[in-house]
Structure formats: structure tokens, C-alpha cells
Amino acid sequence: MKTIDSEYISEIIAQNYSHINIYQNKDIIRYFEKIKVSDPQKQIILKNIKDNAEIAAKRKTPLCQDTGIPVVFIELPENTCIKGNLEKAAIKAMKKISIESGMRFSIVKNPFSEKRQILPNNPVIHIINSKRKKVRITIMAKGGGSENVSSLRMMNPSSTPIQIADEIINAIENASSKACPPYIIGAGIGSSIENAALYSKMALSGKFNHNRIKEEKLISNTVMKKSKKLKIGIQGFNFGDTIIDCRVKILPSHIACLPLSIAFNCFQERVRSVVL
Amino acid sequence: MKQISIETNTDELMDVRAGDTILLSGTIYTARDRALTRIIKEKRFPKFLKGKVIYHAGPSLSNEKGYFSCGPTTSKRMEVFLDKLFSNGVIATIGKGEREIVQHKRFKAIYLLATGGCGALYGSHIKKMESVLYNELGTEAVYRTEISKFPLIVGIDINGKSIFNT
Numbered sequence: 001m002k003t004i005d006s007e008y009i010s011e012i013i014a015q016n017y018s019h020i021n022i023y024q025n026k027d028i029i030r031y032f033e034k035i036k037v038s039d040p041q042k043q044i045i046l047k048n049i050k051d052n053a054e055i056a057a058k059r060k061t062p063l064c065q066d067t068g069i070p071v072v073f074i075e076l077p078e079n080t081c082i083k084g085n086l087e088k089a090a091i092k093a094m095k096k097i098s099i100e101s102g103m104r105f106s107i108v109k110n111p112f113s114e115k116r117q118i119l120p121n122n123p124v125i126h127i128i129n130s131k132r133k134k135v136r137i138t139i140m141a142k143g144g145g146s147e148n149v150s151s152l153r154m155m156n157p158s159s160t161p162i163q164i165a166d167e168i169i170n171a172i173e174n175a176s177s178k179a180c181p182p183y184i185i186g187a188g189i190g191s192s193i194e195n196a197a198l199y200s201k202m203a204l205s206g207k208f209n210h211n212r213i214k215e216e217k218l219i220s221n222t223v224m225k226k227s228k229k230l231k232i233g234i235q236g237f238n239f240g241d242t243i244i245d246c247r248v249k250i251l252p253s254h255i256a257c258l259p260l261s262i263a264f265n266c267f268q269e270r271v272r273s274v275v276l
Numbered sequence: 277m278k279q280i281s282i283e284t285n286t287d288e289l290m291d292v293r294a295g296d297t298i299l300l301s302g303t304i305y306t307a308r309d310r311a312l313t314r315i316i317k318e319k320r321f322p323k324f325l326k327g328k329v330i331y332h333a334g335p336s337l338s339n340e341k342g343y344f345s346c347g348p349t350t351s352k353r354m355e356v357f358l359d360k361l362f363s364n365g366v367i368a369t370i371g372k373g374e375r376e377i378v379q380h381k382r383f384k385a386i387y388l389l390a391t392g393g394c395g396a397l398y399g400s401h402i403k404k405m406e407s408v409l410y411n412e413l414g415t416e417a418v419y420r421t422e423i424s425k426f427p428l429i430v431g432i433d434i435n436g437k438s439i440f441n442t
Binding site: 040041044045047048049051052053055056059060061062063064065066067098099100101102103104105106115116118144145148176177178179180235236237266267268 | 277295297310333334335336337338339340341343344345346347349350352353372373374389391392393394395396397399400412413414415416427429439440
């Protein structure tokens with residue numbers, strides 16, 4: 001039996017959370033560099049996004065003040081276990097890094113309580129059994145705006161892939177410009193409601209298998225194609241794309257049910273995987 | 277881009293038209309979900325917000341060099357508070373994303389768009405932030421914020437003209 005120390009894992013989570021919040025993903029930089037516009041409003045939006053990445057890296061401040069809930073997927077190979085109290089160690093490491101590197105404490109213990117207790121970016125950790133030889137940790141910094149437009153609904157099991165794609169398009173239309181488009185979509189289809197939601201987040205990270213089987217590709221391609229007709233675009237200004245990518249995962253399902261979880265990410269995609 | 281200062285008066289700001297790109301300087305106040313929930317329940321509306329601009333934002337912590345991020349949050353969520361804010365003299369709000377025209381038109385209030393996901397940029401245009409109300413809310417407190425050349429796009433002007441087709 002191989003063991004990995006929970007404090008070691010926590011340190012990796014914390015360091016990478018800070019890193020992805022400060023340094024813009026190179027794919028995003030390249031994406032925006034390719035877009036050329038003449039309209040002054042659109043030009044200023046592109047300039048702001050470019051300047052923002054430079055300022056963030058130079059001043060070591062987060063790209064977005066919403067440094068997000070840290071969503072963590074730990075893929076554990078067979079016969080590997082985590083030593084110690086991972087939750088406790090992760091909270092401690094997150095608190096330390098958040099203060100040191102100027103992240104935002106966006107989580108409150110009880111959202112209804114008048115007396116607010118602010119928590120130190122407690123991470124949401126999912127431990128996944130894996131066929132990998134080595135432990136892999138995937139960290140997402142997931143902002144509130146894009147979380148707000150995400151949703152889960154129960155489809156009819158007789159729904160076609162095109163109907164699923166249309167449902168996703170509806171969700172994108174409803175999100176409109178509220179959550180910093182262009183968006184990335186993660187769709188988890190089938191299984192139980194919590195599993196569909198989990199897999200939609202895993203698909204959203206782009207680090208797990210998605211768009212592999214025929215129907216996954218069909219749904220993704222249909223969403224990408226139909227999204228081009230939506231007049232949303234970058235920051236809602238109807239230029240560039242509304243959707244950068246649509247990542248679909250289909251799961252074995254109960255014959256009576258077809259849950260569809262649609263997870264959104266904003267253009268400021270903050271994700272990283274580390275293999276130990 | 278037109279440079280507008282609201283330090284001494286707000287006349288120039290009231291003249292902007294939907295679609296204008298501006299660089300705004302002066303003193304504004306942050307207020308988002310929780311602070312606004314409290315403000316509208318207060319017996320007396322905070323006097324210092326009269327005639328002022330509200331920025332829907334909550335800053336990150338400062339790093340060791342004192343730098344921080346403070347970009348806009350989604351404006352749509354704050355629509356439920358607008359009647360109360362505008363009827364008590366708030367003249368404009370800054371946020372991100374689409375917003376309904378109705379209340380802005382009724383009260384001749386302006387909506388300014390900051391670019392979402394650009395907290396580092398907007399933080400670098402803030403000279404000073406000081407918590408002046410509900411300090412215990414942390415990032416959600418009301419901060420008196422001195423801004424310099426905030427790059428903004430006018431979303432809705434005093435005539436109720438909007439760049440979004442809502």
C-alpha cells in the first residue's frame with residue numbers, strides 16, 4: 001500500500017490555486033490575440049483583457065477578484081491511500097496561501113446568518129478511484145458568476161442528442177452576458193443527479209475524457225454550431241464566440257431517467273493538473 | 277476615450293450616452309449583494325451615498341506589496357435593489373453584464389460597464405479603498421474607493437438608451 005501525506009497534497013492544491021488565479025492560461029491569451037475588431041467598444045474590451053493579464057502577472061494579483069471556490073479532483077490509483085486529515089490540512093493550506101498571495105475570501109459559513117462567518121476558501125475535494133499509475137490532482141478555481149448560470153434538469157429518457165443540445169443552447173441563452181462570455185460548457189448526462197453534476201464539472205475541467213463517443217461528439221458539435229447564431233459573444237458585445245468549447249460526458253443511466261447537468265465556466269478558465 | 281472626473285461634480289457624467297467609452301476618476305462606493313440587502317433595510321438610507329456612484333464589486337485581499345484585484349460583479353443580481361438606491365439619490369452603478377432598462381429610465385440613472393474578469397486591471401486603477409460601512413462583511417463591506425481612469429463603457433444612459441437589446 002502506497003501512502004501520500006495529506007499535507008503534501010494540500011500544499012499542491014494551495015500553490016496551484018494561487019498560480020492559476022494569477023497567471024492567465026496561454027490558450028486564452030492566444031484566443032483573444034486572434035480576434036481583430038475596429039469598433040472602439042470592442043477594442044477597449046480586448047485591451048482590458050490583455051492589460052489585465054499583464055498587470056496580474058506583474059503585480060501578482062488575481063486575474064479576477066473572484067478567486068473562486070477551489071474545486072479539486074484527486075485521482076487515486078489502486079492501493080494508494082491518503083495519510084492524515086486531508087480536509088483539515090487543505091483548509092489550513094488554503095487559508096495561508098490566500099492571505100499570502102492576496103486571494104479573496106468569498107465563502108461564508110451560513111449564507112442566511114446575519115452574523116457572517118467568513119471561511120478561508122475551503123476547497124471542495126472529490127477523491128476518484130483511478131486506473132492511473134500515479135496520483136493526479138486537478139485544481140479548478142471556480143467563480144461565482146459562472147456557477148450561477150449552471151443548472152441541472154431531468155430530461156425525458158426518450159430525448160435525442162439534438163434535444164439535449166437544444167437544452168444546453170437554452171441554458172446558454174439564459175446565461176446571456178451575465179457570467180463573462182465566451183463560455184466553456186461541461187455537460188454531464190445520465191447516471192444519478194449528483195453524479196451527472198460531478199461529471200459535468202469534470203468534463204468542464206477538460207482534464208478528463210470527454211467528447212469521445214459518437215453521441216458526445218454530436219451534442220458538442222451541435223451546441224458549438226447553434227451557439228454561433230446566439231447574439232451574445234465576448235462580454236455580451238456580440239463579437240468573437242459565445243462558446244469556446246462544449247465538453248460532453250455521457251454516463252450509464254437508469255432506464256427511467258436522464259439527468260442533464262450543465263456546468264459553465266467564464267472565459268477566465270483557471271484549471272491545472274499535477275501528476276505526483 | 278473621454279476622461280471624466282466626478283470629484284467636484286457629476287455634470288459631465290450625466291451627459292454620457294450609451295456606447296460611449298470613458299475613463300472615470302473620482303470617489304465611488306462599492307456595494308454588492310449583502311451590503312445592499314442591509315442598506316435597503318436601514319431606517320435611514322446612508323447619506324453619504326446621495327449623488328454618488330455605486331460599484332458592484334468586492335476586492336480580493338492585498339498581497340505583500342499591497343496590490344489587490346477589484347473588478348465588477350454581475351449587475352443583474354442587484355436589480356432588486358435599484359428602486360431604493362436610485363430613489364435615494366444614487367446616480368449611477370458600475371457592474372458587468374446586461375441590465376434591465378426600466379429603473380434606470382424611471383430615475384434617469386446611468387449604468388456603466390466594466391469588463392468582467394479583469395479584477396487586476398481595475399485594482400491597479402484604485403488609489404485607495406477604505407471600509408466605511410458593514411466592515412464585518414469583509415469583501416462585501418461598503419468601501420469608499422478612489423479611482424483613477426477606470427476604463428468603462430456606458431451601458432445605459434439617462435434617457436434609458438441601452439447598448440443591450442433588453
